[in-house]
Amino acid sequence: MPADPVQCLTEAFTKAIVAVAGQEYAETDPAIRPASKPDLGDFQCNVAMGLGKRLARAPREVAGALVDAVDLDGLADTPEVAGPGFINIRLDKSILLDAVTMMDTPDLGVVPDEDAGDVVIDMCGVNVAKQMHVGHLRSTIIGDAFARILERLGHVVHRENHLGDWGLPIAMVLRELRNNGADLAALTLTDLDTAYRTVQAAATADSRGLEAAVSKQVGPHHIAELEAQNSGAAEVRSAAGETLVLLQAGDAGLIADWQSLIAVTLAAMSEAVDMLGVDMGPENNRGESFYRDHLQDVMGWFQDRNLCCEDEGAMVVRFDNRDRAMIIRKSDGGFLYATTDLAAVRCRTQETKATRCIYVVDARQHDHFQDVFDAAALAGWNTTPDGDVVQFSHTGFGSVLGGDRKPLKTRGGKNVTLISLLTEAIERGREEVRTRSKDPHAPTHGLDPEELDAIGRSVGIGAVKYADLSNDLVRDYVFDLDRMVAFEGDTGPYLQYAHARIRSIIRKAGDDGAGATFQIDQPVERQLVLALLRWNGVVHATAETLEPHRIAAYARSLAEAFNAFYQACPVLKADTDDLRRSRLRLADLTGRVLCDALNLLGIEAPDRM
């Protein structure tokens, strides 16, 4: 017997549907949902209305027939039909007791996926010689959450940092630094970032401006000026091109310099990733340079199968459902990021044999990934060598904005570095924790400063992560530390607090209620148990849809269910010892599920705060 009541009800109603409508309806989803309101029951079955339509029968009559046919012996009372054909179900208490007892195991009732395939998550996306900023924050913590969730369900997850460590931009930076006689061994990431911006600006100034100027027929002086700038940019690009050729040819000095650029970048990345508590080290690097020897091969694969054609000297892949083509080789023979991404797809599906490839890259690259996925399908890389179908997803997330609703910048107009952002968040968390610890009643009172700092860090980082993961990923959001660390309302600290309070009860009792017989006689106890039993379904739904805010919303509803229980039911002062132990066990189980939920989002759950 499955522990999950939804599963039991689904099976029972599937049989009833077959009995009422015939075998051809065996695949119809009975649409078992939690009751929209507690006083209507525990669950509802919403299948009768749709079925009535298909059978050309009155929905209420179908609902009645289903109720007559369904066998819920030992599971629930006779369901009631309401409204246009809703079927309201109230479970037997014994089933709830069995189910909650069965989920009280180390895995908390979360059932691993069958035949769990490998998953590749393309996340973080660091660029060599560039500061990490809020875009990397999102990619890193969202990717980390996916990894944790899928690992929880038994998948082997490969976190890959598709490092921007190759190509023209890197060559330009190298050239700039060498021209300036920079001491590469002594450089900081800030120096690299400055050099990057300098050459980037020089190389892009400014062909678009020129085109616009010509088309708008501005004065000849202005055009001449822009032409001069533009030819300068062309010079920068072609000079960088020469450097790139040397780099690609394996010039020893250049390679050494290139490696020191990478080392500086990775040191800064490591610092940021450590602050975030994300498991992402050098072993996760598989950047553009990794694929540099694969590109010709990928090109050949497309050419051999006539999947690409020449257009104005470039090689492009065309798709029959859209005008936009994807360039995979430039007219000068060079390859692009599209080619690299295809090489990565091939590697991930054909060698790693991942059955799922997830790209955690901002939403602006939506079109690009649609092209990559469709091209991969043309190439046959949407199945593994074992014949398993590969599922590709691009979870395009929105931008992080400042208070002015524009991409986050400092007062001086510079990009905010990820590290400065996290440093501030941690400091804010620590301030709050220190302040609270001064209260003699606070459980943190008297802790040594190192412990308080560790808790404050969990709180500050947890606040940032929760703010990011608790709403729909595609939306932009305003980065507002005041609200995130507000410790009130729908925040990470609220959930951490709920968890810490539960731990506090267990600590005080010196008993986690292990082995106690559950008693669920109060309505709030029943609601809490129903909330606990949803956990398995929520994890699976999140893994399927890649919508972490489902877990965030669940954690919040669980905390609310616990708070209601806690308000109405004395735990330590329960009337009988059996009831006290039952409630302690319920509290402990809730604490563990809450901790699990927070951990799947990458948020720590301190025992006291």
Add this chain to the structure above:
RNA sequence: GCGGGUGUAGCUCAAUUGGAUAGAGCAUCGGUCUACGAAACCGAAGGUUGCAGGUUCAAAUCCUGCCACCCGCGCCA
């Protein structure tokens, strides 16, 4: 111009994928602690779901046409 995204309470967001009276949190107002942790709880107020049609027992959700804002748009990544 073409393509993608977003539009829900004063603000920030949900809505289990077409289900019952659209729900939370901030902010506002009113109640709960010499404490099983008040970083909490209970209550009040707040809505023409951008607009107009359509589909049906049922639409924030689906289809059509508009409006507003954001983001892309061949040889950068």
